Amino acid sequence: MKRLAWASLVLTVLVGLDGMFMIIRHYKSSDVNNFHMSDGGTVVIAAILLLIVTVLVFVASKRTMDPERKA
């Protein structure tokens, strides 16, 4: 579980950097989605979703590790 958490964190950072890069470079800024967000903004939202999942994975990994340590 901990490896999954770290892998997820790395992917979150990469997706977030991609989104930030697209925003900074104004990549197709007029090409918007349902929420009037550009592609860069959408990638950042995806990174935030991944970040939420990553936090959940870290919490879950800590919970699975704690009983093992107590035992």
Add this chain to the structure above:
Amino acid sequence: MDKLIPKSWIGTAPIHMPFGVNVVSYIIIWAIALIGIYVILKRPRQFGFLARWTTQDILTVAIMGVLLEVYDNLIGDQFITPLIQLIPFGHVFALNDFPYMFLLMVGVAMIRKPGAATAMVFLNFLLMQLLYGGSESGVLWWPYGLLQGLFVDLYIIFRQGRVFAKNGSSVFWDGLAMGALRAVPAAIIQQIFMRPFLSGWTVTVGYVFWYSLFNMIGNGFEAAITAPLAARVARSVNPSVGLDDAHLASKGGVSR
């Protein structure tokens, strides 16, 4: 349309079915999707192999679903597909799906339980509908999102949960079958029944045949080629992946 497949191959007469036939077909498609989900949920227990989902499996679906969406609608469509379109037959062979099939195979290899493919592909489909909408948005289109993963999961049940269980050529063949089943029959159902009925977009029999055939071959080989690497990645993230449950039991049981 003729950019993908030569015009002389696809013919000119589009498929037109009576409204009643379209309605009945649509209901049958929903029934197939729902029965398929029921089989995925209930059948593995009857076969007697491990099918209980863990917290890790659910979190893996969440991660892979978001990554599939990021690739499918953003990185793939923006950067990869324009390059692939320069290659003759590249787009119809779905060469732009190469990373997508790799991610899907990583997810399947990590979870290795019926329902994994449907859950990941459908989450990707829901995110796409939420963010981009368009003419193919809404609950009415859900069967297409479900059917892309459903047949992959039925294959996992058919293999009794032993996909990616061993190294060697079986990983390649598992990938080939799952990649092909991701493309067909979902593409055929979408183009013959769903699009004409829900959006009035019609194509010819020749187009459906060639598009589905090329997609099936493309997705199949993409999954087959990337499957060994996907299994390796899955084992790196979760070392207990790829070991048979009997092997795990003999080791005293490893928590997944």
